[in-house]
Amino acid sequence: MKKFKFCPMCAAPLVERVKDRVECSADCGFVNYDNPTPVAAVVVEYEGNIVLAHNRSWPNNFYGLITGFVDHREGPAQCAVREVKEELDLDATPATLIGVYPFERMNQVIIGYHVQATGTITLNEELDSFKLMPPEECVVWPAGTGYALRDWLRSQGVEPEMMTLP
């Protein structure tokens, strides 16, 4: 949980008078709900394969979906298409919703989309490698984005193997 010390509205100290409810001590009305952040996660289908990418900040062997924070005044489906362009330099079809998944550890809500994409893959600075996986060979992982991939694969009649995390 983010630890604000002062009210972002009036700068008075924040207090926790009731457990797990952090609010303004000057009673300006501010409560720090610490709402989860919406993140679009995209199952990118490219020439019949799924694009799994490795973020520079991740452990070496983990490849995941294309993800990004939904911008101010941006729709999550629009965010999905934008992230595919920014991170892979691919042009995506309009994004189709797969499902919405909690990702409590990061205080995020994962909004899973599928797109088909065309072009030539060029990674941006956040990513350092990618893999193209046939749907039948995808292994999924037990977290928000992995469930989105699982559910899309199931919609294609593929029941993926679930990886066990240490």
Ligand SMILES: [Zn+2]
């Ligand atoms: Zn206040």
